[in-house]
Amino acid sequence: xxxxxxxxxxxxxxxxxxxxxxxxxxxxxxxxxxxxxxxxxxxxxxxxxxxxxxxxxxxxxxxxxxxxxxxxxxxxxxxxxxxxxxxxxxxxxxxxxxxxxxxxxxxxxxxxxxxxxxxxxxxxxxxxxxxxxxxxxxxxxxxxxxxxxxxxxxxxxxxxxxxxxxxxxxxxxxxxxxxxxxxxxxxxxxxxxxxxxxxxxxxxxxxxxxxxxxxxxxxxxxxxxxxxxxxxxxxxxxxxxxxxxxxxxxxxxxxxxxxxxxxxxxxxxxxxxxxxxxxxxxxxxxxxxxxxxxxxxxxxxxxxxxxxxxxxxxxxxxxxxxxxxxxxxxxxxxxxxxxxxxxxxxxxxxxxxxxxxxxxxxxxxxxxxxxxxxxxxxxxxxxxxxxxxxxxxxxxxxxxxxxxxxxxxxxxxxxxxxxxxxxxxxxxxxxxxxxxxx
Amino acid sequence: xxxxxxxxxxxxxxxxxxxxxxxxxxxxxxxxxxxxxxxxxxxxxxxxxxxxxxxxxxxxxxxxxxxxxxxxxxxxxxxxxxxxxxxxxxxxxxxxxxxxxxxxxxxxxxxxxxxxxxxxxxxxxxxxxxxxxxxxxxxxxxxxxxxxxxxxxxxxxxxxxxxxxxxxxxxxxxxxxxxxxxxxxxxxxxxxxxxxxxxxxxxxxxxxxxxxxxxxxxxxxxxxxxxxxxxxxxxxxxxxxxxxxxxxxxxxxxxxxxxxxxxxxxxxxxxxxxxxxxxxxxxxxxxxxxxxxxxxxxxxxxxxxxxxxxxxxxxxxxxxxxxxxxxxxxxxxxxxxxxxxxxxxxxxxxxxxxxxxxxxxxxxxxxxxxxxxxxxxxxxxxxxxxxxxxxxxxxxxxxxxxxxxxxxxxxxxxxxxxxxxxxxxxxxxxxxxxxxxx
Numbered sequence: 001x002x003x004x005x006x007x008x009x010x011x012x013x014x015x016x017x018x019x020x021x022x023x024x025x026x027x028x029x030x031x032x033x034x035x036x037x038x039x040x041x042x043x044x045x046x047x048x049x050x051x052x053x054x055x056x057x058x059x060x061x062x063x064x065x066x067x068x069x070x071x072x073x074x075x076x077x078x079x080x081x082x083x084x085x086x087x088x089x090x091x092x093x094x095x096x097x098x099x100x101x102x103x104x105x106x107x108x109x110x111x112x113x114x115x116x117x118x119x120x121x122x123x124x125x126x127x128x129x130x131x132x133x134x135x136x137x138x139x140x141x142x143x144x145x146x147x148x149x150x151x152x153x154x155x156x157x158x159x160x161x162x163x164x165x166x167x168x169x170x171x172x173x174x175x176x177x178x179x180x181x182x183x184x185x186x187x188x189x190x191x192x193x194x195x196x197x198x199x200x201x202x203x204x205x206x207x208x209x210x211x212x213x214x215x216x217x218x219x220x221x222x223x224x225x226x227x228x229x230x231x232x233x234x235x236x237x238x239x240x241x242x243x244x245x246x247x248x249x250x251x252x253x254x255x256x257x258x259x260x261x262x263x264x265x266x267x268x269x270x271x272x273x274x275x276x277x278x279x280x281x282x283x284x285x286x287x288x289x290x291x292x293x294x295x296x297x298x299x300x301x302x303x304x305x306x307x308x309x310x311x312x313x314x315x316x317x318x319x320x321x322x323x324x325x326x327x328x329x330x331x332x333x334x335x336x337x338x339x340x341x342x343x344x345x346x347x348x349x350x351x352x353x354x355x356x357x358x359x360x361x362x363x364x365x366x367x368x369x370x371x372x373x374x375x376x377x378x379x380x381x382x383x384x385x386x387x388x389x390x391x392x393x394x395x396x397x398x399x400x401x402x403x404x405x406x407x408x409x410x411x412x413x414x415x416x417x418x419x420x421x422x423x424x425x426x427x428x429x430x431x432x433x434x435x436x437x438x
Numbered sequence: 439x440x441x442x443x444x445x446x447x448x449x450x451x452x453x454x455x456x457x458x459x460x461x462x463x464x465x466x467x468x469x470x471x472x473x474x475x476x477x478x479x480x481x482x483x484x485x486x487x488x489x490x491x492x493x494x495x496x497x498x499x500x501x502x503x504x505x506x507x508x509x510x511x512x513x514x515x516x517x518x519x520x521x522x523x524x525x526x527x528x529x530x531x532x533x534x535x536x537x538x539x540x541x542x543x544x545x546x547x548x549x550x551x552x553x554x555x556x557x558x559x560x561x562x563x564x565x566x567x568x569x570x571x572x573x574x575x576x577x578x579x580x581x582x583x584x585x586x587x588x589x590x591x592x593x594x595x596x597x598x599x600x601x602x603x604x605x606x607x608x609x610x611x612x613x614x615x616x617x618x619x620x621x622x623x624x625x626x627x628x629x630x631x632x633x634x635x636x637x638x639x640x641x642x643x644x645x646x647x648x649x650x651x652x653x654x655x656x657x658x659x660x661x662x663x664x665x666x667x668x669x670x671x672x673x674x675x676x677x678x679x680x681x682x683x684x685x686x687x688x689x690x691x692x693x694x695x696x697x698x699x700x701x702x703x704x705x706x707x708x709x710x711x712x713x714x715x716x717x718x719x720x721x722x723x724x725x726x727x728x729x730x731x732x733x734x735x736x737x738x739x740x741x742x743x744x745x746x747x748x749x750x751x752x753x754x755x756x757x758x759x760x761x762x763x764x765x766x767x768x769x770x771x772x773x774x775x776x777x778x779x780x781x782x783x784x785x786x787x788x789x790x791x792x793x794x795x796x797x798x799x800x801x802x803x804x805x806x807x808x809x810x811x812x813x814x815x816x817x818x819x820x821x822x823x824x825x826x827x828x829x830x831x832x833x834x835x836x837x838x839x840x841x842x843x844x845x846x847x848x849x850x851x852x853x854x855x856x857x858x859x860x861x862x863x864x865x866x867x868x869x870x871x872x873x874x875x876x
Contacts, residue, residue: 087809090813125753125754126754129741129743130743132738132739133753135689136689136738137688137689137690138685138688191811206672207804210672210806214815221735227809227813229806229808231669231808233645234643244579247577247578248576250576251578252575296652297659300570303567303568303570304566307571316563369669369807369808370669370807371525371664373629375663377652377664379652
């Protein structure tokens with residue numbers, strides 16, 4: 001979970017690994033994107049500087065608003081906020097008209113809430129006392145807190161599992177938007193997987209994220225119902241050069257080598273849908289979620305050496321094994337005591353773009369959902385990745401991880417994929433207009 | 439859930455309510471504790487000032503450390519932090535020696551972690567690489583974040599449900615430490631109720647709270663196992679005069695009338711165990727937890743008027759119905775259009791100290807645990823109350839609520855009671871020493 005993205009690649013790749021494509025080499029401290037011979041490629045970090053210390057790039061305060069309108073939806077390359085409430089919903093009507101009205105209503109409410117206003121124009125306080133309030137009220141007085149709301153459309157919105165084309169959208173389904181394949185070791189629970197629609201709410205205050213989801217669900221009553229939802233905290237990836245690398249619940253720095261918001265051309269290549277996909281989705285992105293339970297107790301009783309060899313980094317500094325500092329290049333040829341410092345079964349080795357041949361933008365959060373009735377914490381990583389194509393993004397990365405030593409300590413329990421439309425351009429625009437209007 | 443504590447009482451109580459004891463009257467703006475004729479009493483707020491705006495009283499920053507040593511355990515009258523991880527554990531051994539060693543080890547680790555250090559002396563980074571780390575690592579580099587760790591002992595530590603006296607403690611069980619009675623409407627799930635021990639971890643960073651619980655659980659391997667746990671966010675009560683009143687998930691201000699940390703004599707009377715209880719518990723307190731699911735969807739579709747009459751306060755300002763401002767006195771005699779402004783079945787009416795005849799210190803948190811498989815958010819209030827005696831504290835308040843209009847919108851799904859020993863006095867002291875040493 002630590003590495004399925006870009007980093008400074010090694011100098012010459014380890015001999016005998018010809019099954020892995022080497023796309024290029026990049027010296028420490030150099031930035032840029034290398035030419036790639038085939039699908040995927042190696043991406044350099046935009047800068048070689050360490051984290052700037054603050055969690056919020058670009059000088060924005062954690063309480064500030066993030067602009068809602070734009071070419072892309074906010075919440076994808078937005079520097080990751082501290083808290084998550086993710087919800088997947090099923091559409092309970094066959095009325096395309098109701099679906100359109102819902103998306104319009106959601107857009108209006110999202111526009112207001114991301115600016116720190118009530119969900120409805122009248123608001124919680126000043127409404128007709130004999131009608132339900134236009135806002136549920138629990139965020140009154142709280143600042144925008146960096147709230148972003150990001151919407152996605154699941155494969156079942158286009159064609160239901162039993163083959164029905166409820167909204168006349170089957171013909172407009174983008175080819176890459178198909179259910180994810182099974183992977184070895186998957187323990188997916190269908191009840192907390194999939195969904196016709198999703199909303200990712202991120203904010204620096206959980207009350208603000210929860211308030212936003214709850215009000216969108218309220219507005220959707222009679223049109224959608226919640227299928228599953230997940231709360232998260234402690235972002236597990238830095239998505240901007242201004243963000244210090246956080247630690248996941250295995251205690252390791254996570255996201256050192258993630259794609260960064262500042263790396264525009266890389267984002268175009270790996271994150272944003274281009275003109276080789278459905279028209280309505282251009283400027284959007286595909287969202288993959290995986291609820292990855294971490295087996296905390298066996299991990300905590302394993303040795304430091306085992307943990308470090310499983311990840312491929314040192315626990316304290318986050319440095320690649322055999323190196324000194326977090327942002328030192330990952331060098332798969334380094335030997336220590338005659339052995340390769342970074343084991344071939346380590347997560348870093350297998351997930352590294354040099355070896356995975358692709359890059360994705362991770363934006364995951366830790367979760368603790370109580371305990372499991374057997375005395376174990378039900379905790380882990382709610383993995384979120386954005387990519388231009390799930391097939392060459394997450395699916396390719398995950399297939400590479402079949403020999404990952406980390407698999408002994410994790411279980412994937414939920415899975416979903418959504419196509420996130422481009423941004424809402426202006427006050428007249430709404431989520432999904434290009435897909436659903438006309 | 440908004441009112442089971444102190445407030446400025448009304449002027450003369452409403453006629454015809456003689457079943458309710460009137461303990462006294464206090465003008466707006468006056469502070470103090472009134473004489474009470476019988477058990478319980480009316481408690482004035484320590485000051486009549488509005489909230490000072492900041493969430494953290496006494497000038498402490500949210501990242502600062504809270505002192506671990508003291509007469510009382512931290513985390514009870516400590517100004518409520520923003521995040522909670524609560525865990526209940528069962529002791530899996532019959533060895534008193536192991537239990538003592540665990541409490542000593544926990545105390546040492548808690549002393550370190552509340553100061554912002556690793557759980558173990560060696561720490562996550564510098565330990566023997568062939569041994570499991572002494573700290574799980576996910577809080578490396580994070581500040582103390584106001585972490586408090588508060589331990590409690592459940593009735594089953596003294597005598598198990600099947601009557602065994604595992605640790606020779608049956609004779610030392612304090613008389614008030616008995617399982618809570620059933621209340622009408624309870625939907626308690628035994629699997630997430632009770633427990634031999636509990637740890638309440640509060641901090642301003644969820645990663646810090648989770649890290650602390652996880653390391654204490656790790657240290658307890660082989661002696662205790664997790665029975666259930668609960669995460670919470672967005673404290674639902676202000677426990678200090680410096681804290682603005684937060685809003686619960688019903689959108690109402692909650693905790694306006696809570697006991698405040700600054701009110702020493704009131705705390706002695708209602709929170710701290712005195713010399714009329716078990717010697718080892720003097721300076722401690724009883725902790726009651728109730729997981730109160732809120733029925734979000736019916737609430738959100740009810741009118742503002744219904745919501746306000748259910749609570750007894752206005753949603754916007756938090757003012758008692760018939761008054762103008764949050765801290766205006768709750769006056770049960772005020773009439774509007776010929777009717778009593780605050781209905782007799784409102785939560786404020788029934789939970790108010792004037793009518794409940796007692797006071798408790800609430801310290802609850804909101805929770806959202808995903809959804810329930812039927813399209814409904816599994817959300818609510820994890821209610822926490824501290825009191826000198828559960829019988830004259832929570833049980834008395836809750837019995838008064840049997841006609842509470844709010845009952846239509848809430849379900850209690852978990853219940854527990856614990857005796858929290860007094861504070862750890864110095865570096866040689868440990869949690870429960872007075873109970874278990876000698």
